[in-house]
Amino acid sequence: MPTVAPLDLDGHCVAAGFLQDIPFFALADGTIHRLDNGHRQAQAHDGLLCAAFDGATRLLTGGEDGKVVATRAGGESETLGETPRKWIGAVASGPQGAIAWAAGRNATVRLADGTLKEFAHPRTAEGLAFAPKGLRLAVARYNGATLHFPNAQGKPTELEWGGAHTGVTFSPDGNFLVTAMQENALHGWKLADGKHMRMTGYPAKVKSLSWSAKGRWLASSGAPAAILWPFQGKDGPMGKAPLELGTRGDTMVTAVSCHPSDDIVAIGYADGMVLAARFTDSREVLLRRAGKGAVTTMNWDSGGQRLAFGGEEGQCGVIDISA
């Protein structure tokens, strides 16, 4: 039976996950909480807007205070970037110790040695993601995405698709780029030939994306079920129907997180419920009963035994499925 260790905090949880198996929770009020032999907390920002886990080593956060902060498993933190008076709208971690953040129309890459490379765009840089290999940064923007190569000279690659793109992710094999849009849709590009992939039909905006083990499926929120697009073939999900898991009639999926090794996805809902569903037979297991407030974020630990979750009303915690 799964067991839930709740951690009731005060405020919207932006990111929940693990650093070296220590549960971390980043809240919109700028506090970062960790469960390391008891509940500890630190004030990282005056207002925290975005967060990304850099593997299991650092939690990157960006805030209303214009700061980009990296927090390590032991709680020690350092400020890696600062853009006074601007909101940091997105942060991302990349290979070779590189990180990136977005402030207004600029995206900044900070290499491991501290070198900064700034990329300006005609419109706001809304979402950021690094490719899994090499050093390539994707920026989601109005009417498409831009790919930068911070270590190389030359022009960036522009991927065009009409509409506002607000989030972005690379497939783990680096062959596909997928954006979430202001309208209720995902858009994808096969990077080898620029072929488009339209993934539509969502009743709400897609705010949570998660790749399954080996990048075989891309799970998404934004519907009464978790929607999983098949990425096993060389053309991605084109012409194929997605899997729908954990369908509920009365609420919406607000967060998804695929298990690191098994074909299982954790599904969080607008009413606070968390289920786990298996791809092969759609079997569901209840991990957490409905409570107040939507689930906003979930992440597994590296061994796939524990799931950290956070919600918009501050309802956070850790679910252990090993028992």
Place this chain on the structure above:
Amino acid sequence: MSQTATAPAASTAAAQIPVTVLTGYLGSGKTTLLNRILSNTQGKRYAVIVNEFGEIGIDNDLIVESDEEIYEMNNGCVCCTVRGDLVRVVEGLMRRPGRFDAIVVETTGLADPAPVAQTFFMDEDVRAKTRLDAVVALVDAKHLPLRLKDSKEAEDQIAFADLVVLNKLDLVTPEELAKVEATIRAINPTARIHKTERSGVALESVLDQGAFDLKRVLEDDPHFLDADDHHHDHDHECGPDCNHDHHGHDHGHHHHHGEVSDIHDISVRSVSLRAGEMDPKKFFPWIEKITQIDGPNILRLKGIIAFKGDPDRYVLQGVHMIMEGDHQRPWKDGEAHESRLVFIGRELDEEKLRRTFDACRA
């Protein structure tokens, strides 16, 4: 007892943060009004979103600067635009809702007010957590004629406004004022006009207006569209407040601004329609078709419709192609069951609107 019926609606409304949008050219007094709002808070705390820092500082703890960014939606509708920057900032602000009780958006002088207003209707997340309270246009009485000559935005801002604060009265003669006022009325016959100096308008007539609240919209406007009684030509219509705002003028309520005939720098006009009871089976397909086809030209629409056999007033309001309608309240005893509808826009075909509206009569 009647409280029980309204309680659920009231509690939903309370959960949504009201948003006041201030439009107007640089120098029209926006920032002065904003600072007055912020310094007379009576315990209310505001989050302020600005698109440019003007020459006057804004005195507030929570100010967010955002770059104006218009997003067209991929639904084939050219007028379905939202402000991407507002979507982001409002989403960020609403994650820490305890910090403020209301939001004021100060737009640039050149801002198109339509995407600003539409953001609060089209984006589901923004709409769930906030409600647009009113669009307030600051107008510099002295410089408006010049602005109208050289920009479409000045006109749009007036056309979109629920409230026009006609500012800097101390700089104009009574004749200039009368002209400016007639021009504003010609562009927007439904807006309330508050005349003032140094942005000194009473704050309670700017804040908490519920101008987009279907339960309240038009309810406080006993003279809504009354000016149409006279069938005078389109650019000489009076609005709901005309009997309030004409103190000191020698004309009465239903008057022509006969002295003003040189309104030629405006392209926005309004069409006011009125009829008796309507047939809902004809009216709804008609209004949907009109807003679909003419939506890009319709800046605002407002109306009260009497449906045959319906004991309740039906109110509707729209911005371009977005339209909302709802039953408002029962018709009162002795109240004439009259349908009234006003379109504010460009290149409106008045004859067609009038004819097709009439065809919806019950």
